[in-house]
Amino acid sequence: MLWLKALHLIFMVTWFAGLFYLPRLYVYHAMSDDEISNERFKIMERKLFFGIMTPGMIATLVFGIWMLTDYAWELYSAAGWLHAKLALLGLLLVYHYFCGVWLFDFKNDRNRHTHVFYRWMNEIPVLFLVGIIILAVVKPF
Numbered sequence: 195m196l197w198l199k200a201l202h203l204i205f206m207v208t209w210f211a212g213l214f215y216l217p218r219l220y221v222y223h224a225m226s227d228d229e230i231s232n233e234r235f236k237i238m239e240r241k242l243f244f245g246i247m248t249p250g251m252i253a254t255l256v257f258g259i260w261m262l263t264d265y266a267w268e269l270y271s272a273a274g275w276l277h278a279k280l281a282l283l284g285l286l287l288v289y290h291y292f293c294g295v296w297l298f299d300f301k302n303d304r305n306r307h308t309h310v311f312y313r314w315m316n317e318i319p320v321l322f323l324v325g326i327i328i329l330a331v332v333k334p335f
Contacts, residue, residue: 195261195264195265198257198260198261198264199257199261201253201257202254202257202258202261205250205251205253205254205257206250206254208246208249208250208253208254209247209250209251209253209254210250210319210323211246211250212242212243212246212247212250213247213286213289213290213293213319213322214316214319214320215242216239216242216243216247216293216297217293217312217313217315217316217318217319218312218316219235219238219239219242220239220296220300220307220309220312220315220316221309221312221313221316222235222309223235223236223239223300223305224305224307224308224309224311224312225309232303235300236300236301239297239300239301240297240301243293243294243297247290247293248290251287251290258283273333273335274335275329275330275332275333275334275335276329278325278329278335279325279326279329279330282322282325282326282329283326285322286319286322286326289318289319289322292315296312
């Protein structure tokens with residue numbers, strides 16, 4: 195049980211590292227105006243999204259679902275905090291999806307947003323992290 199939790203947390207940290215950094219790359223990419231920088235950002239963004247973020251997300255989900263089916267659902271299915279945490283996770287998956295949409299927009303030179311937009315988007319994972327950690331650790335309801 196503790197090994198599952200440890201692996202879940204390790205990959206969650208990996209996923210969030212990407213969620214924090216990718217929108218920051220988008221900020222700089224949106225501000226770049228030369229072809230060399232544009233191509234460099236495309237490579238960095240692709241490697242981060244497909245090499246770190248998405249595998250981290252998948253492993254986080256695998257170990258989280260494993261914990262849910264192994265013991266957590268039986269113990270906490272009536273607890274509101276678990277349902278709230280899962281709801282935040284669902285919204286976080288939507289955010290991850292949009293990070294991918296923006297990745298393909300940049301890849302195809304179709305970015306429609308300013309660096310200010312991405313600066314705001316860069317703050318969203320912090321809110322998810324705070325909410326999810328508080329729900330999982332404090333279990334307020």
